[in-house]
Amino acid sequence: MVELDFDKAGGLVPAIAQDAETGEILMLAYMNRLSWEKTLETGIAHYWSRSRSKLWKKGESSGNIQEIREIRVDCDEDCVVLKIHQVGGAACHTGFRSCFYRRVEDGRLEVDGEKIFDPEEKYGGRK
Amino acid sequence: MVELDFDKAGGLVPAIAQDAETGEILMLAYMNRLSWEKTLETGIAHYWSRSRSKLWKKGESSGNIQEIREIRVDCDEDCVVLKIHQVGGAACHTGFRSCFYRRVEDGRLEVDGEKIFDPEEKYGGRK
Numbered sequence: 001m002v003e004l005d006f007d008k009a010g011g012l013v014p015a016i017a018q019d020a021e022t023g024e025i026l027m028l029a030y031m032n033r034l035s036w037e038k039t040l041e042t043g044i045a046h047y048w049s050r051s052r053s054k055l056w057k058k059g060e061s062s063g064n065i066q067e068i069r070e071i072r073v074d075c076d077e078d079c080v081v082l083k084i085h086q087v088g089g090a091a092c093h094t095g096f097r098s099c100f101y102r103r104v105e106d107g108r109l110e111v112d113g114e115k116i117f118d119p120e121e122k123y124g125g126r127k
Numbered sequence: 128m129v130e131l132d133f134d135k136a137g138g139l140v141p142a143i144a145q146d147a148e149t150g151e152i153l154m155l156a157y158m159n160r161l162s163w164e165k166t167l168e169t170g171i172a173h174y175w176s177r178s179r180s181k182l183w184k185k186g187e188s189s190g191n192i193q194e195i196r197e198i199r200v201d202c203d204e205d206c207v208v209l210k211i212h213q214v215g216g217a218a219c220h221t222g223f224r225s226c227f228y229r230r231v232e233d234g235r236l237e238v239d240g241e242k243i244f245d246p247e248e249k250y251g252g253r254k
Contacts, residue, residue: 016155
């Protein structure tokens with residue numbers, strides 16, 4: 001199995017999810033050794049949720065999983081790129097295709113990303 | 128000025144450098160508040176060197192700087208994408224265009240990146 005350097009940053013390695021077809025960067029999350037092994041084993045992206053301190057199969061409840069097309073590893077083995085197919089089309093919990101749906105423009109953030117779903121409708125809330 | 132959440136990970140935020148023209152992910156490095164301010168102010172990528180604990184203007188000695196074309200910020204304001212023009216063509220100290228010059232293939236790392244320069248010639252060493 002390909003080994004990563006999990007020691008450099010407290011057991012975690014940043015993983016960049018990139019749309020395999022368009023090259024758009026969709027999100028960044030973190031992996032511990034368990035998530036890395038699960039990802040390699042299943043071909044589905046698994047991360048480590050820092051807020052919940054648990055293994056996080058992206059899209060586990062919504063079905064919007066990330067199918068791995070290619071995995072790339074950097075020179076120091078402390079960062080990976082996952083080229084993926086995003087089921088459902090949106091990687092961000094806000095409903096945008098990418099978490100990077102805003103760009104810096106004249107000293108402020110301008111929304112120019114594509115919105116795929118309404119999080120209120122998808123995750124509930126006021127109905 | 129656009130504020131980032133530097134508190135979540137000990138004062139640092141990961142910054143992904145992506146080729147503005149091709150969409151190729153070139154490297155990931157970290158920024159503290161000073162690097163972020165310098166990057167916004169100059170239009171040239173500045174990071175924080177974790178190994179040397181100092182401000183790191185990428186390409187400062189070699190001239191292979193990264194000119195910013197666009198900056199994108201994620202939903203949590205704790206990660207940024209820098210769309211850049213890489214002067215000299217290579218972002219990696221190994222001489223490859225991208226730090227992610229290897230992909231996982233049959234349980235091992237396969238080199239398929241493009242090599243731009245020979246680091247022995249560029250940085251010295253045995254001659």
